[in-house]
Amino acid sequence: xxxxxxxxxxxxxxxxxxxxxxxxxxxxxxxxxxxxxxxxxxxxxxxxxxxxxxxxxxxxxxxxxxxxxxxxxxxxxxxxxxxxxxxxxxxxxxxxxxxxxxxxxxxxxxxxxxxxxxxxxxxxxxxxxxxxxxxxxxxxxxxxxxxxxxxxxxxxxxxxxxxxxxxxxxxxxxxxxxxxxxxxxxx
Amino acid sequence: xxxxxxxxxxxxxxxxxxxxxxxxxxxxxxxxxxxxxxxxxxxxxxxxxxxxxxxxxxxxxxxxxxxxxxxxxxxxxxxxxxxxxxxxxxxxxxxxxxxxxxxxxxxxxxxxxxxxxxxxxxxxxxxxxxxxxxxxxxxxxxxxxxxxxxxxxxxxxxxxxxxxxxxxxxxxxxxxxxxxxxxxxxxxxxxxxxxxxxxxxxxxxxxxxxxxxxxxxxxxxxxxxxxxxxxxxxxxxxxxxxxxxxxxxxxxxxxxxxxxxxxxxxxxxxxxxxxxxxxxxxxxxxxxxxxxxxxxxxxxxxxxxxxxxxxxxxxxxxxxxxxxxxxxxxxxxxxxxxxxxxxxxxxxxxxxxxxxxxxxxxxxxxxxxxxxxxxxxxxxxxxxxxxxxxxxxxxxxxxxxxxxxxxxxxxxxxxxxxxxxxxxxxxxxxxxxxxxxxxxxxxxxxxxxxxxxxxxxxxxxxxxxxxxxxxxxxxxxxxxxxxxxxxxxxxxxxxxxxxxxxxxxxxxxxxxxxxxxxxxxxxxxxxxxxxxxxxxxxxxxxxxxxxxxxxxxxxxxxxx
Ligand code: HEM
Ligand SMILES: [Cu+2]
Numbered sequence: 165x166x167x168x169x170x171x172x173x174x175x176x177x178x179x180x181x182x183x184x185x186x187x188x189x190x191x192x193x194x195x196x197x198x199x200x201x202x203x204x205x206x207x208x209x210x211x212x213x214x215x216x217x218x219x220x221x222x223x224x225x226x227x228x229x230x231x232x233x234x235x236x237x238x239x240x241x242x243x244x245x246x247x248x249x250x251x252x253x254x255x256x257x258x259x260x261x262x263x264x265x266x267x268x269x270x271x272x273x274x275x276x277x278x279x280x281x282x283x284x285x286x287x288x289x290x291x292x293x294x295x296x297x298x299x300x301x302x303x304x305x306x307x308x309x310x311x312x313x314x315x316x317x318x319x320x321x322x323x324x325x326x327x328x329x330x331x332x333x334x335x336x337x338x339x340x341x342x343x344x345x346x347x348x349x350x351x
Numbered sequence: 352x353x354x355x356x357x358x359x360x361x362x363x364x365x366x367x368x369x370x371x372x373x374x375x376x377x378x379x380x381x382x383x384x385x386x387x388x389x390x391x392x393x394x395x396x397x398x399x400x401x402x403x404x405x406x407x408x409x410x411x412x413x414x415x416x417x418x419x420x421x422x423x424x425x426x427x428x429x430x431x432x433x434x435x436x437x438x439x440x441x442x443x444x445x446x447x448x449x450x451x452x453x454x455x456x457x458x459x460x461x462x463x464x465x466x467x468x469x470x471x472x473x474x475x476x477x478x479x480x481x482x483x484x485x486x487x488x489x490x491x492x493x494x495x496x497x498x499x500x501x502x503x504x505x506x507x508x509x510x511x512x513x514x515x516x517x518x519x520x521x522x523x524x525x526x527x528x529x530x531x532x533x534x535x536x537x538x539x540x541x542x543x544x545x546x547x548x549x550x551x552x553x554x555x556x557x558x559x560x561x562x563x564x565x566x567x568x569x570x571x572x573x574x575x576x577x578x579x580x581x582x583x584x585x586x587x588x589x590x591x592x593x594x595x596x597x598x599x600x601x602x603x604x605x606x607x608x609x610x611x612x613x614x615x616x617x618x619x620x621x622x623x624x625x626x627x628x629x630x631x632x633x634x635x636x637x638x639x640x641x642x643x644x645x646x647x648x649x650x651x652x653x654x655x656x657x658x659x660x661x662x663x664x665x666x667x668x669x670x671x672x673x674x675x676x677x678x679x680x681x682x683x684x685x686x687x688x689x690x691x692x693x694x695x696x697x698x699x700x701x702x703x704x705x706x707x708x709x710x711x712x713x714x715x716x717x718x719x720x721x722x723x724x725x726x727x728x729x730x731x732x733x734x735x736x737x738x739x740x741x742x743x744x745x746x747x748x749x750x751x752x753x754x755x756x757x758x759x760x761x762x763x764x765x766x767x768x769x770x771x772x773x774x775x776x777x778x779x780x781x782x783x784x785x786x787x788x789x790x791x792x793x794x795x796x797x798x799x800x801x802x803x804x805x806x807x808x809x810x811x812x813x814x815x816x817x818x819x820x821x822x823x824x825x826x827x828x829x830x831x832x833x834x835x836x837x838x839x840x841x842x843x844x845x846x847x848x849x850x851x852x853x854x855x856x857x858x859x860x861x862x863x864x865x866x867x868x869x870x871x872x873x874x875x876x877x878x879x880x881x882x883x884x885x886x887x888x889x890x891x892x893x894x895x896x897x898x899x900x901x902x903x904x905x906x907x908x909x910x911x
Contacts, residue, residue: 181763182688189770190697193777197704200781203811 228339234266235336239322241274241297242266250312250343257309259341261316262302263295274298275321281305282315289313314338353851354433354753361432362754364445368425369751371453372418373839376740379413380832382406387779387825390796391818398467403796404476405466411479412463415585415735417456420498422743423588424452424505427532429750430591431509434526435516439508448504455497462491478794480574481554483567489558496550499543506536524864525872527608528595534615535587537878538580541885542623545576568635569901575626576889583622585735587615589742593662593699595857596746600692601685603669605860606661609867614661616871617654620881621647624888631718635899640892641715647888648713655706662699668861690762694745694769698738701776705733708784723794726787729780737776744835745769751839752853757846759853765838771831779824782817785809789817 229235231248247262259281277294287308295301297320307313316336321329355362385406388394398406428445432438439445465473465488475487509532513525525533549570556562598605605611627644630636667681675681686692708730711717721727748765752758759765787793789809807814846852870876 178688181766185767185770186687189774192774196777196781200785207811 228337230339230341235318236276236297236320236332236334239320239332241276241320241322243276243297246300247302248338248341250307250341251304252343257307257311259305259307259313260302261304262300264300265298274323277319278303279317279319281313282317283307283311284314285311287311312341353756353849353853353855354429355756356850358432358438360438360442361428364439364449365425365428365750366754367449368421368428369747369754371456372421372425372743373747373836375413375417375421375456376744377832377836379410379418380829382410382413384825384829386410387828388822391822393818393822400796402467404478404794405463405474407794408466408476408478409460409463412459414740415479416495416498417460419585419735419739419743420502421452421456423535423584424449424502426588426591426743426746426750427505427509427535429754430528430595431512431532434528435512437512437516440511440515444504444511445508448501448508450501451504452498452501455494455499455501458490458494458497460494462488462494480578482574483554483557483565483570486558489555492550492554492558496547496555499547499550502539503543506539509533509536524867524869527605527611527860527864528591530612530872531587531591531595531615533874534619534877535584535591537874537881538587538619538622539584541619541878541881542577542580542584545573545623545626549573549577566901566903568633568896571630571633572626572636572893572896575629576623576885577626578629579626580622582731582735583618585739587618589698589702589739590614590658592742592746593658593695594665596749597662597692597695597699598665598669599857600689600695600749601666601669602673603665603667603671604858606664606668607862607866608860608864609862609871610657610661611860612867612871614654614657616877617651619877620884621651621654623881623885625651627888627892628713628715631715632722635896635901636892637895640888640895643888645713645715649710652706652710659699659703665861666696688766690759690765690769691745691749693766694741694748694772697769697773698741698745701733701741701773702738705730705738708733721787723792724787725783725791725793728793729783729787732776732780732783736780737772741769741772741776744772747835747839749853749855751843752846752849753855755843755846755852756848756850757842757852758849759838760842760846761838764834768831768834768838771827771834775824775827775831777824778820779828782820782824785812786814786817786821789814 229245231245234242234244236242242265243263244266245261246264247260249260251258251260261278263276274297275294276297277292279290279292281289283289285308289305289307291305293301293303295303305313315338318334318336320332320334322332324330385397386403389397389400389403428439459475462473462475465471466476473488473490475491477485477487477491481487481492509529513529513533516529553562553565553570553573557565594605594611625644625647627636627641628648631641666685667675670681670684673684673686675684685696708726711721712727712730748759786807786809789807791807791814809817
């Protein structure tokens with residue numbers, strides 16, 4: 165220890181140096197952190213940001229449909245999407261869709277049809293499938309690998325009287341579709 | 352008589368390791384400065400954005416892997432030699448591990464810096480985590496493997512010394528400096544199993560083109576098997592300094608010998624099984640395993656809090672020896688005018704702050720908020736970038752004189768250095784944390800702060816203000832780094848020669864080894880326990896991955 169001791173005058177200047185260093189080197193950091201803490205607490209507790217949050221969570225797009233949603237709600241034959249997923253195996257990339265009649269379906273045998281699918285890359289898949297809205301129906305499309313359907317084009321034939329039919333068309337934008345991977349080869 | 356005169360051979364080995372470490376620190380730190388200016392858009396003239404990733408790889412590898420490993424090797428050579436009072440057993444063996452590590456480092460560095468050569472074919476812009484599918488030149492992986500092998504041999508060297516010492520001292524307790532070294536190395540052996548399998552078994556064959564496809568999840572998992580424990584491989588040597596040397600620098604002595612040993616044992620046992628906490632966002636690992644990793648991680652807070660207690664208690668004891676009074680007033684009696692002390696103390700304070708942001712990282716759900724954002728570099732510049740790096744720099748002011756037999760020059764600059772580092776790091780890291788909270792990504796060359804394409808929403812403050820805070824902090828850090836390198840280089844080359852350049856006496860602990868239960872020294876027991884826990888933590892998830900087709904690269908992801 166003795167040989168590292170410094171003379172008295174150096175001691176003095178050392179003291180001011182240390183004091184300056186502590187004020188700048190520790191004081192500023194402490195100040196920065198205190199300000200941060202203050203601002204965080206301030207924002208969390210006193211600045212209600214709810215209006216901003218609400219603005220952001222407002223949907224700027226049309227409602228998207230996913231599993232469990234009901235289509236044709238205003239008609240006499242609403243149908244429910246009871247299953248919607250992409251099933252993936254090493255060989256294939258398959259979109260599976262399942263409909264069941266809604267509990268409120270009244271009409272006996274209206275025909276509903278999925279005319280086509282719009283894919284994410286813009287392509288239209290035209291293999292339409294038709295079924296009766298009073299029954300459940302599951303359908304599948306083999307898609308190009310990695311493609312996801314974004315929209316369904318549906319049409320239905322509503323019987324108004326014995327012999328007159330009204331055609332209805334509906335575009336159904338789809339929400340995100342779960343992708344499931346199975347290791348077993350299908351079929 | 353100082354270390355150099357008592358153990359000239361070991362001093363030479365330590366010095367060689369320190370030289371490599373300091374060169375890596377200088378180069379890597381300079382890259383860090385460039386990054387701080389480039390990604391904030393303050394100054395983008397050094398390199399273009401494509402080269403940014405080469406620099407970032409250099410920064411991560413040179414600092415987190417090379418600077419740390421070499422400094423630790425030098426420190427441990429010093430500690431083992433000193434506490435066992437014997438030179439290394441066989442100098443050929445000792446120098447061979449040093450040179451294997453050095454050759455490996457040069458290979459890795461050449462591969463990385465090759466990325467700056469226009470149209471060069473040698474590149475390694477894979478960042479220090481080297482996740483596939485990013486691929487580096489084979490030289491990069493082979494170099495890293497050599498560093499790893501060299502470090503294993505270094506550990507073997509210290510165990511060898513210990514065995515020889517044990518033959519001559521069959522009843523003595525393991526000296527504390529050696530104890531800490533050996534337990535750190537045991538942990539290193541456990542965790543590097545994962546890294547070795549990853550690099551040798553997967554990445555080298557893949558980079559050579561022998562294997563065409565590998566599944567990214569497996570190398571990621573193996574990397575993080577190693578990757579959390581490695582942070583303790585950096586940190587434990589800092590603890591080593593805080594436990595063994597800092598109390599002395601503050602004028603007192605270590606509070607408790609047994610507490611120290613218990614802390615190191617807990618780290619050996621728990622460091623590796625927590626690796627999944629870096630993979631919270633990885634698909635393909637069941638939630639339950641991630642939850643287990645989170646719980647174990649929280650347990651690891653315990654030894655760190657014990658360290659906080661022991662180190663602060665030791666410092667308080669020192670301050671009271673120097674006439675300190677009161678509940679808190681004693682803090683003023685600590686030697687705030689001694690660079691080695693100041694550096695270690697400030698590093699310790701920053702580590703506490705790093706611990707807080709670490710708890711956020713460790714929480715499975717809150718983690719999603721900050722995952723892969725600038726928050727993460729904000730966090731680890733507090734831990735490895737300051738708690739470890741500043742401790743290493745500070746203790747060099749005390750160690751290098753012992754190794755060179757020369758007094759420190761420019762003591763005033765040396766004193767300014769740790770304060771500047773603390774200031775610069777607070778500015779940079781504080782802004783990084785805040786930017787991360789606003790969603791700014793890490794590892795990106797573009798000044799995202801300014802673009803309108805992404806509208807970040809800071810909790811408070813503005814993006815522009817954070818950008819300047821990062822750039823200014825980075826600049827202050829560079830200045831601090833230059834001060835350090837200047838002081839060390841001039842002292843090393845031209846310091847006044849002296850028999851006793853520093854006071855290197857280390858007093859006995861307050862609660863000494865006589866109160867330490869003997870079972871704590873049972874290395875076989877703790878090593879076996881560590882292996883069992885790792886097996887438990889990793890066998891089930893790895894089994895699950897194999898079931899899911901980890902060895903069938905190209906298969907599609909499973910549900911998660
Ligand atoms: C001169 C002081 C330093 C400065 C200015 C600095 C600056 C930076 C910056 C700006 C980044 C973020 C880059 C990005 O994500 O785009 C970064 C990353 C990093 N820094 Fe530092 N740093 C410094 C010192 C250190 C030290 C001492 C260490 C460790 C011992 C360190 C370890 C790292 C690591 C591991 C990364 C992450 C690299 C990656 O994402 O692959 N830095 N640094
Ligand atoms: Cu970790």
